[in-house]
Amino acid sequence: MYDDRRIAIGAVGAFLLLIGLLLPTYTTDWTSWLYENIEWSLQSNDSGRLMITALSYISWYLMTFLFIYLGGMVLANIFARDHSSLLYQGLFVLIVLGSVYAFNELYNEHYSYLIHLLVLSILLFLQNFIPQQKYFYIMYIVILAFILFSVQWLNLIPGMTKFGFGSDDFAVSIKLADEYLTDHILFNTLSTILFGVFFVIAIIVTTILHLYSKQVMISRQFQEQTQELKETRGALIETNVYKEIHSLVHDLKTPLVTVEGLLSLLAMKIQDTKSQAYFHKINGSIEKMKDMVSEILYEETKRALHVQELINYVVSHISLDDPNIDLKVKVEDDLPMVRVNKIRMSRAISNVVENAILSLQGEGGEVNVRCQESDEGVLITVQDDGMGIDAAYLEDIWEEGFSTKDSSGIGLPFVKNVIHQHGGTVQIESEPQVYTRVDMFIPFQSKEDNKDDSRH
Amino acid sequence: MKKYSLAAFLLFLCVGVMLVNQRTSEGEKMNTWPNLPAPIGEAPMLITSAGQATEGKVFSFITKDLHLEGDYRPRALASDLYDYSTLVIVAGYSPHGLNQTYRSIKEEKKRVHRLLHEAERSSIPTILIHMGGAARDDEITWSIMEESMHHLDYVIGFREMKQKKELVKLADDYDVPVTLVDEMEDLRTPFNSVFR
Structure with a gap:
């Protein structure tokens, strides 16, 4: 593919060179007309006609050499x-001088x-100031034409x-005719003026283009910085919201303890079997709520959990509105238990699954969630057949604030953080327009960890 | 800085070549004939070009200014010489001028050679003018001058020329007087001396 492109560019360059070299054959x-006009200007003693002939001569060579220089530039570019x-x-200098030699021969x-x-x-000096942007070749041709x-x-x-x-x-011939007609006064004066004027124009054009490109670059940088600032502000607001939720959750603990205490008093006072069964159920729910509050508040709070239960919890929190997206979940049977902070781990897995769903939005496709035993742990794989991620971004996506979808850029760093806190690893693999696969490895619960410390 | 190095090198090379060219074309001052001591030619003269450059046309206007009787026939043949008493050859190779005649340089040289032979056979004095100077001192123009030298009676050229030394030496070898001038206006006096 790359070679085909180079061959095509080479063919264009060779074609341009050939046009330049063969132009005199097609413009006889x-x-x-030039030759006859020099003689006519002598015959009619007309220096004005000689000047027009000189302009035509410059234009004829300008056309010829413009093609040669452009061909040389394209060929050297390969x-x-x-x-x-x-x-x-x-290479550019060699091709151009070689072509001029061929032209002379x-x-x-x-x-x-x-x-x-x-x-x-x-040209080699000025080209460093021509901005390498969209219209580079047009600007290059204009400046080259002025210089030539x-x-x-x-x-x-x-x-x-x-x-x-x-x-x-x-x-x-033109100079001889000028010597006869004006004793060199006309061309010594006008040619010097025209050389100076067009040379200064070439310099001015390059300077203007250079300054303009700098201005464009600065305004683009300013736009990027404004966007970055907006995103940072968004992330800050998000963090503040999380802090408030955190303190709200913390405040839930006090009424829960009150409810738990009052329930135990009621359980002592009302002794009938039916009420005791209700009190037991309420107490179980209170315990669950306390566990959840602890997991939200304390990162290190973990408990032994079946992988199936964890995945069910994740899937129950995912909303899938697009009927074209197919979410498939497969959990290997009889997997040993894992020791995780249920809330944080499920949030981390949800983030990965939601990213996969997001990449299929509008186009549809398949998201596969697989859980299997792998080397003293469980490997949770989330794979989608969406647009994929460019190889250049695969390292950056773990950085906080980095996003290719104008989001806050805190999702994947959170995933990495949670998995690492559980002694696991996370890896991503992607091929643009083909697939993206995220592998999250969580080690099984060890015997020493068997003691459940989920309650704080 | 590296990105400007080749540009700087080319600029220095350009200046260097310019200085070398200037030294080569100017060179040392050489003493040549200021003009002929006595006239050798008579009117009417046939002015022709050897190489079809514009110089022939320009020179024909100079002869008109000098009120010398003659015709400019850039493609004159040996058979055209019978009507004239002097042959003036203006040397200068022009690829575009030659293209107008649909002739090759080989054919052009043959035409000039025949003219020179005819002039020698008819004892017609032959003058060679080279008014291109440093701008027209290419190999083909020089070869025309070199090949014609032994048929010539007088050579007028420009001082500013690469092969100036060789020209003077060659003319000396064939006992042909040479006058080298600085500019076109200075051609008039030595050329006038051919006739007056």
């Missing part, structure tokens, strides 16, 4: 994607290499001839 009418790397820059031309050394030098257009005017400055500029056929 244009070049004839081997090195980073435009600031030496490998990319070196093919058409017996003597186009000055100095122009290209200068264009490449300016400006630097080529050096070919038409007669004073630069002795340095090696303007050695191609048309440039020599």
Whole structure:
């Protein structure tokens, strides 16, 4: 897949290069017009016509070299994607200079290499300031066109001839005609001005694009920070709510003790069998409530529990509204008991199951919850065939505050925390658009732990 | 900093090549004939191009300014020479100019060679003008000049030229007087001396 893409990019680059190299073959009418116009300007003693011919000459070479430079850039991109790397820059320079050499050989031309050394030098410098964003190639082409257009005017400055500029056929002819018509005054002046003006435009355009991109980046960062702040505020409110619930639950303990005390008084006063049975049932419920309050208030409160009972408790708290989502639960028979904080552990498992359901929302699919014995413990596996998680995020999802769904990002860290508190491990595996699997391992209750300390 | 290193290297290379080019084209000052001591040619003259560059056309306008009688025929053949008393060859290879004639450089060189032979056979004085200077000192233009030298009676060129030394030495070998000038305007005096 990756190789196919590289081949396609390579073909585009080679095609662009070929267009540049073969352009003179398909534009013979244009070049004839240029040649005839130089002679006509001499014949009619018309320096204005010579100036128009010079503009046309610059445009003709601009088109040719634009294709060659773009082809070179695309080809160099196959081997090195980073435009600031030496490998990319070196390849780009080699391809462009090689193509200019091929162009000169093919058409017996003597186009000055100095122009290209200068264009490449300016381009490699300025490209570091072109923002690597959506419209990078359009911006690159615009700046390249300005640089090519400006630097080529050096070919038409007669004073630069002795340095090696303007050695191609048309440039020599235009300069000779200019010497005859204006004694070099016209082209020494205008070519210098046009070179300077377009060069400054190229610099200004690059600077504007660079500043604009910086501004866009800053406003994007600001948006991200605002969003982060909003999420943190949400999480803080959530934490405060939990704190209030915690203190409310704590306050439940006092009336429960009162009810328990009064019930024991009633049990002593009313001795008939039927009432005693009711008192016993009420007392059992009070004990259960006390256990639950303890588990909510104290993380370390654990009790021995059948896995089936734990899973039933989890499933009873899950609301499944989407008929297209199929929740399948399978618990291996005769699993030994686990020693857990029922409330917290069931909340942790619920979080994982709810995440799986959430990933299927709208599209439907299957969520499988399996419990099986594995190496002195129970392995609870929750698997869904939803959108999956990108490999790049698999490490980050355990971080508090990280979320790919604009949620508070505290669910999975809570799961990890609870499982670790129970001496277990949790692992996640995912393939985007295929599946996500969470494996939670909880060790079985050991003999030393047999003493139930669920009551505080 | 690494990302700017190649750009800086190319810039230095560019400046280096520019300085080398300047030294090569200017070089040491050489003494050549300022003009001919006595006229060798007579009007009318046939001006033709060797290489089909624009220089031929430009030079024909200079001769007009000098009120010298002659015709500019860029593709003149040996058979056209019978009507003229002097042959002026303006050397300069132009790939685009040659494309207009649908001729190859080989055919162009053959045409010039025949013209030179005919001029020598008819004892017509032959003058070679090279007005491209440093901008047109390519190998093909130089080969045209080199191959023509032994047929020539006078050479006028530009001082700013890569093969300046070789040109003077070659002309010396064949006893051909050479005048090298600084700019186009300076061509007029030595060329005038051919006729007046």
